[in-house]
Amino acid sequence: xxxxxxxxxxxxxxxxxxxxxxxxxxxxxxxxxxxxxxxxxxxxxxxxxxxxxxxxxxxxxxxxxxxxxxxxxxxxxxxxxxxxxxxxxxxxxxxxxxxxxxxxxxxxxxxxxxxxxxxxxxxxxxxxxxxxxxxxxxxxxxxxxxxxxxxxxxxxxxxxxxxxxxxxxxxxxxxxxxxxxxxxxxxxxxxxxxxxxxxxxxxxxxxxxxxxxxxxxxxxxxxxxxxxxxxxxxxxxxxxxxxxxxxxxxxxxxxxxxxxxx
Amino acid sequence: xxxxxxxxxxxxxxxxxxxxxxxxxxxxxxxxxxxxxxxxxxxxxxxxxxxxxxxxxxxxxxxxxxxxxxxxxxxxxxxxxxxxxxxxxxxxxxxxxxxxxxxxxxxxxxxxxxxxxxxxxxxxxxxxxxxxxxxxxxxxxxxxxxxxxxxxxxxxxxxxxxxxxxxxxxxxxxxxxxxxxxxxxxxxxxxxxxxxxxxxxxxxxxxxxxxxxxxxxxxxxxxxxxxxxxxxxxxxxxxxxxxxxxxxxxxxxxxxxxxxxx
Numbered sequence: 001x002x003x004x005x006x007x008x009x010x011x012x013x014x015x016x017x018x019x020x021x022x023x024x025x026x027x028x029x030x031x032x033x034x035x036x037x038x039x040x041x042x043x044x045x046x047x048x049x050x051x052x053x054x055x056x057x058x059x060x061x062x063x064x065x066x067x068x069x070x071x072x073x074x075x076x077x078x079x080x081x082x083x084x085x086x087x088x089x090x091x092x093x094x095x096x097x098x099x100x101x102x103x104x105x106x107x108x109x110x111x112x113x114x115x116x117x118x119x120x121x122x123x124x125x126x127x128x129x130x131x132x133x134x135x136x137x138x139x140x141x142x143x144x145x146x147x148x149x150x151x152x153x154x155x156x157x158x159x160x161x162x163x164x165x166x167x168x169x170x171x172x173x174x175x176x177x178x179x180x181x182x183x184x185x186x187x188x189x190x191x192x193x194x195x196x197x198x199x200x201x202x203x204x205x206x207x208x209x210x211x212x213x214x215x216x217x218x219x220x221x222x223x224x225x226x227x228x229x230x231x232x233x234x235x236x237x238x239x240x241x242x243x244x245x246x247x248x249x250x251x252x253x254x255x256x257x258x259x260x261x262x
Numbered sequence: 263x264x265x266x267x268x269x270x271x272x273x274x275x276x277x278x279x280x281x282x283x284x285x286x287x288x289x290x291x292x293x294x295x296x297x298x299x300x301x302x303x304x305x306x307x308x309x310x311x312x313x314x315x316x317x318x319x320x321x322x323x324x325x326x327x328x329x330x331x332x333x334x335x336x337x338x339x340x341x342x343x344x345x346x347x348x349x350x351x352x353x354x355x356x357x358x359x360x361x362x363x364x365x366x367x368x369x370x371x372x373x374x375x376x377x378x379x380x381x382x383x384x385x386x387x388x389x390x391x392x393x394x395x396x397x398x399x400x401x402x403x404x405x406x407x408x409x410x411x412x413x414x415x416x417x418x419x420x421x422x423x424x425x426x427x428x429x430x431x432x433x434x435x436x437x438x439x440x441x442x443x444x445x446x447x448x449x450x451x452x453x454x455x456x457x458x459x460x461x462x463x464x465x466x467x468x469x470x471x472x473x474x475x476x477x478x479x480x481x482x483x484x485x486x487x488x489x490x491x492x493x494x495x496x497x498x499x500x501x502x503x504x505x506x507x508x509x510x511x512x513x514x515x516x517x518x519x520x521x522x523x524x
Contacts, residue, residue: 004414010272011414152266152273155440178417178464185451186444202440 001134001172002141005161005179008148009105012112021140022113023122023130023164026147027156028203029084029212030106031123032219034099036086037069038238039225041095045236047107051077054100061098070102074210077102086218109147110231121229121236124160124194125221129228131167133239142174144183155190155201156219162187194220263396264403265430267423267441270410271367274374283402284375285384285392285426288409289418290465291346291474292368293385294481298348299331300500301487303357307498309369313339316362323360332364336472339364348480371409372493383491383498386422386456387483391490393429395501404436406445417452417463418481424449456482 006012025031034045043065048054054068054077067081076083082093084103101107113119117140122130134142144164146157162183168174169184176184190197198204198216207215218224228239268274287293296307305327310316316330316339330342338345344355346365363369375381379402384392396404406426408419424445430436431446438446452459460466460478469477480486490501 007269007415008273011270016414152278153269153439153441153444155444158444177415179415181452182415182417182420182444182448186447189447189451190443 001137001139001174002177003134003165003168003174003180004141004143004177005158005165005183006143006145007153007158007179008146008151009109009112010151012143012145014115016143017113017116019117019141021134021137021142022116022119023134023142023144023161024106024109024113024119024147025122025144025157025160026103026106026109027123027160027219028154028198028201028207029086029215029219030101030103030147031121032125032225033084033086033089034101034106034121034229034236035123035126035225035227036218037089037094037099038229038236039227040089040091042089042099043096045099045101045229046234047110047236048100048102049107049111051102054080054102057100061100065096066098066100067094069099070107072104074207074212085212085215087215105147105149109145110236113145113231114234119231120239121231122160122164124163124219125223125225126227126229127160127163127167128223129226130164131171133228134164134168135171144180149203154203155186156198156204158183158186159190159194159197160187163191194222263399263401263434263436264439265396265427265436265442266403266405266439267420267427267445268405268407269415269420269441270408270413271371271374272413274405274407276377278405279375279378281379281403283396283399283404284378284381285396285404285406285423286368286371286375286381286409287384287406287419287422288365288368288371289385289422289481290416290460290463290469291348291477291481292363292365292409293383294387294487295346295348295351296363296368296383296491296498297385297388297487297489298480299351299356299361300491300498301489302351302353304351304361305358307361307363307491308496309372309498310362310364311369311373313364316342316364319362323362327358328360328362329356331361332369334366336469336474347474347477349477367409367411371407372498375407375493376496381493382501383493384422384426386425386481387485387487388489388491389422389425389429390485391488392426393433395490396426396430397433406442411465416465417448418460418466420445420448421452421456421459422449425453456484
């Protein structure tokens with residue numbers, strides 16, 4: 001496998017996603033929140049770019065089933081049901097619901113990845129699931145797409161990308177591009193304490209300043225939400241755990257979460 | 263001073279350059295080549311985005327005075343006088359000439375920086391001049407703009423940006439954004455041997471494969487070309503060395519190389 005890292009969505013165009021596996025990373029906080037939501041019982045997450053589209057979707061979908069979720073500048077969007085803090089996505093609130101989800105950076109990254117062969121969502125909280133998934137994907141090429149912040153570099157996303165790559169190198173060493181080598185180097189330099197990293201990076205400081213310091217702890221908790229969100233037809237679903245060889249049926253069910261060539 | 267790094271031109275828009283000092287870095291090879299050319303006697307360098315514009319300029323300027331210079335995919339452009347190897351830019355060939363210069367990545371970065379307060383060109387070969395310049399610019403904010411490769415990340419440009427920042431931190435510690443912290447971290451990780459770095463990075467390997475391995479040595483030679491190229495009205499000139507206080511006139515002449523607020 002050859003692995004690349006794009007540090008911002010602006011680096012990506014169709015030619016860089018086609019036929020590739022894309023891992024979208026938005027540690028603070030969309031990747032973490034979507035992963036948490038699916039783990040806590042949300043039926044599916046529909047990423048949308050703008051507020052108007054989200055509002056329209058609510059009128060088209062069952063109002064009882066649907067929640068509008070997301071943020072602008074870190075805060076819940078006016079008229080929406082939930083913001084972008086993983087702490088809001090508790091089972092009581094979201095079980096069985098369709099979440100229409102719009103954030104400043106993460107949903108842009110997801111939109112850029114639409115032409116890819118497969119797209120999954122990665123963060124510190126599901127890191128091992130992402131590594132396991134990539135190590136099982138044979139010779140396909142992969143790009144880790146960091147969401148960044150308004151098309152600029154975010155250290156926490158780069159370090160998360162680097163941690164995925166570092167773990168993958170232990171299992172099944174991929175060929176690394178410049179971007180992938182850099183991300184791995186950044187993980188080795190800044191990854192010793194992920195909570196310190198999130199407390200010191202630009203977006204972490206901003207979130208703490210508007211009252212979300214506790215979110216940084218959840219977002220730094222490696223493997224605390226061990227599921228893999230996968231994009232299927234513009235909707236993010238939880239990919240089922242592969243079963244041991246005796247449970248073939250369930251393994252097949254899992255593969256419906258992947259567009260092609262399992 | 264607050265210092266930021268953009269790892270690709272695609273991260274940059276007008277709002278990110280306005281009122282800022284921009285340092286354009288394209289280690290392999292436009293920054294190195296332009297610096298070398300101005301040091302070896304070229305009168306000025308006019309960066310242009312495309313071949314057609316370069317050809318038109320030759321008809322408008324004195325043919326005797328003008329050389330068309332640049333590359334596509336590392337190789338000299340058909341019909342041009344010089345490519346993008348610093349070794350071509352010897353005094354005999356370029357003294358007194360106007361170089362119309364078009365490269366795949368560096369000239370795009372320079373075009374993106376046009377709305378800035380000041381723009382200079384940095385590389386390993388003039389690193390101390392860049393650091394000295396930035397440390398003398400008071401409280402102005404600066405962005406180091408890495409040219410990258412076709413809008414993707416290049417490790418050598420990031421490490422050069424990080425080396426500039428690391429040296430600046432010794433003189434006059436700036437406030438660092440995420441991008442600047444990352445670049446400094448990459449310098450500390452990959453900057454021990456710059457020649458090894460250039461031999462192992464994606465674009466360095468490509469250049470070696472098409473016969474330019476020797477260029478990597480010139481491009482890695484820190485402070486071997488101790489001048490500072492500066493953009494004035496879409497033309498890159500050599501900024502004169504500041505003189506000691508007794509030589510006030512010459513110091514004034516230097517400042518004509520800067521658009522404003524010296």
